[in-house]
Amino acid sequence: MADKPHRLGYFWxxxxxxxxxxxxxPLRHWLxxxxxxxxxxxxVFxxxxxxxxxxxIVASLLSAPLFAFYFARPIFSVAIQDLENIIGLAVMIVVANVTGSLLEKSKLQTELARQREIHANALYRLSRDLSAAPDHDAVARIAVEHIHAEFGVASVLLNAGTEDRLQPPPGLPLPVSLKDIDFAEAQRAFATRKITQENHITYYPLKNSRAWQGLLIIEATKQLSWQASERAAFLDTFCHLIAQTLERLQLAAQARDAKLQAETEALRNALLTSISHDLRTPLTRxxxxxxALIENDAEFSVAExxxxxxxxxDEAQRMSELTGKLLDMARLNSGEITLHRDxxxxxxIVGSALNRLDKHLKDRPVRxxxxxxLPLLWIxxxxxxxVLVNLIENAVKYSPxxxxxxICGQAQDGYCLLTVADYGPGIAKGQETKIFDKFYRGVAESDQSGAGxxxxxxxxxxxxHGGLIHASNRAGKGAEFAISLPLREPPLIAEPEIAGSL
Known part of the structure; x- marks a missing residue:
């Protein structure tokens, strides 16, 4: 099939x-x-x-005797007497050869440009899909699909695990043509860091700028032997992109681990600082x-x-409340607390919270x-x-x-909106969301007790409860905490029957 275009060209x-x-x-008398x-x-052109x-070249060499025989004097003879016709034939042959050579080079350059455009598009598609890959399994699937689409061969990607042990991605079955993979040979190829070929299978170790990321196993067929050098470079670029993506995922995982470790350490330090500070004061008292009771018991009056x-x-109760908050927060974060809704x-609930805080409120007015x-709430x-106790305590602590x-409440857009507002200095700018972080204590809180x-x-x-809470400042007043709790259709309450009614 490859010789057919050549035969057709020589025919023409x-x-x-x-x-x-x-x-x-027919036009020789006029031309x-x-x-x-x-x-x-x-x-010829x-x-x-x-x-x-x-x-x-064939066309130009055949054109010369045909012109000499039919059109150059004497006609019907290959002899040419006119020097002008001889020069014209020579120029035609030279121009035909030069033109043919230039056109052939132009076609070759066009074909190379077309191939490079195809390769560039393929690399773009691969890079685009790999950039969206969330994990190693997705990278393995994308690599296999693109290699099959561009090279027409089966492949599988093995990730490098701990101690450089290759791990096939779970859930990615091997193609039929790769069922006889020698994983021991694959491990040796990865250990030697060299591209090797065993039977019809080729092993490509993947390396980026930092470390070896895995091994790409490709079915070596005749398709990969066409244009060997160019396709090999194309495949190397494919492998480099895959290795780059694996390294990106590895670095992202390391960054997440480092961030988590830093956050854990910061949380631990904040916990130790807050607990040591807030336990030291009540313990000291x-x-x-x-x-004082032990040393001066006889001298103390009943009032003293x-x-x-x-x-x-009082200080023991403060310690108990702090310990309770820590335990409640730990249980909520771990999901161990079960909501007993009704x-x-x-x-x-507001009245019960105010009764609990009666001692703290003293003579402070609560409106x-x-x-x-207001409908019943499923809470x-x-x-x-x-929650209300904590918000009211917060208002007492940070207002004159x-x-x-x-304390206000209203039903609005399918939610029950509760607000607790004070007339203090308000919340510092930029701290409206930070104050809800664990152990966060604002600048204005430095002289106040509490673990945050x-x-x-x-x-x-x-x-x-499926609700939201946020903080803000009221113009010319103080801080306001707003709670939104979702409303549900309350149950129907059966009316009691009236005695003697029909």
């Missing part, structure tokens, strides 16, 4: 001068020798443009009160003794605006009460004594 190399002769013969030579030159230099007992009790009225039309009452606290867990715990509880 013979046929074109004959066709030119048939066209020029001069120069015009007839141009006709033959046009035929057409053959060169379509079939290359060899066919054009407890120890001081206990020592009662004051020391209250100090011990239908509850939010005004009852509640909770319409009677864990204990946890939502804890005697300033009011506003209260708001983080509120966020975890609200999100466990």
């Amino acid at each position: 190399g013979v046929a074109a001068p004959l066709v030119c002769t048939l066209i020029d013969w 001069g020798p120069a015009s007839i030579l141009m006709t033959y030159l046009l035929g 057409w053959v060169a443009s379509r079939y290359g230099r060899g066919a054009s 407890i120890i001081g009160a206990a020592n 003794r009662q004051e020391c007992n209250h100090i011990v009790l 239908w509850n009225a939010i005004e009852e 509640t605006l909770l319409p009677n039309s 864990d009452a204990v946890l939502i009460e804890q 004594e005697g300033s009011p606290i506003d 867990l209260g708001l983080a715990l509120c966020k975890a509880i609200i999100e466990a």
